[in-house]
Amino acid sequence: MSETLALVGAGVMGQTLLGGLLRAGRDPGSVVVVDRRSGRGEELHERFGVRVVDDVTETAAAATVVLAVKPQDMGDLLDSLAGHLAPDALVVSLAAGITTAFCEARLRPGTAVVRVMPNTPSLVDEGMAGLAPGSSCSEEDLALAEQLLRSCGRTAVLAEKHLDAVTALSGSGPAYVFYVVEAMVEAGVLLGLPRATATELVVQTVVGAGAMLRETGQHPTVLREQVTSPAGTTAAALRQLDESGVRAAMVSAVEAAWTRSRQLSGS
Known part of the structure; x- marks a missing residue:
């Protein structure tokens, strides 16, 4: 079998993964994109240099088929793919809430399936993806899926029962960060800063804090305490956050996302 990769669906996440793969060195000639939207073929070919088709039968020669619909x-x-996949093809699903069992029930028995929960920072190669292997997935299949997702970020392999928590933490997580950034920028404007300056201050602060967490390996509590002088400005701010129940609200928000993810996946 050739090492062709077929990408079915070229929306935001599909294009994000495709861009990451090409930046990581994959030959555009080894990729075929299946997209049925009128006029998309020429646009995608010009942008990525890959072959674009509108027929799922074109996945028949692919070693790996990524489903991003x-x-x-x-x-x-x-149902339309079932009769066209190569016997030992690997199927990687990026669809939120779709279980490996759901996929396996509609494909040829023994088909290797990996379920993935990515997130939007993959767009800048800083994504975080949770992966769960299906019942027929070998270690080699799983390693291949990890290699694909690592082209645009980091990966974590978990039992599928944990993917709802992955969805709630890292899948939805960027929105929580953007929400806090919005609030901090508004506070800066309220205090008299130009919006562009407030935005630059907050964004770089978030980027820098994230880099400290990753590079030092220290617990966030330790890093927070290093910023917090007794009776200082940070202590006053943190006291207000605690009195407003921000920590409890964040925990409740993540739990709400987890509950909704379970509902969508039928858990």
Whole structure:
């Protein structure tokens, strides 16, 4: 079998993964994109240099088939793919809430399936993806899926029962950070700073704090305490956050996302 990769669906996450793969050195000639939207083929070919088709039968020669379509479209897609996949093809699903069992039930028995929960920082090669292997997935299959996702970030392999928590933490997580950044920028404007300056201050602060967490390996509590002088400005701010219940609200928010993820996946 050739080492062709077929990407079915070229929306935001599909294009994000495709861009990461090409930046990591994959030959555009080894990739075929299946996208049925009118007029998309020429645009995608010009941008990425890959072959674009509108027929799922073109996945027949692919060693790996990545499914990056909306969850509501997965059932029909899997049914149409079932008779065309190569016998030992690896199927990687990026569709939120779609279980490996759902995919396996619609594909040829023994098909290797890996379920992935990526996130949007993959767009700048700083993504975090949780991966869960299906019942017929070998260690080699899983390693291949990890290699694909590492082209645009980091990966963590977990039992599938944990993917709802992954969705709540890292899948939805960028929105929580953006939400806090919005609030901090508004505070800067309230205090008289130009919006552009407030935005630059906050964004670089968030980037720098994240880099400290990653590079020092220290617990966030230790790093927080290093910033917090007794009776100082940071202590006053943190006291207000605690009195407003921000920590408890964040825990509740993540739990709410987890609950909704379980509902969507039928857990």
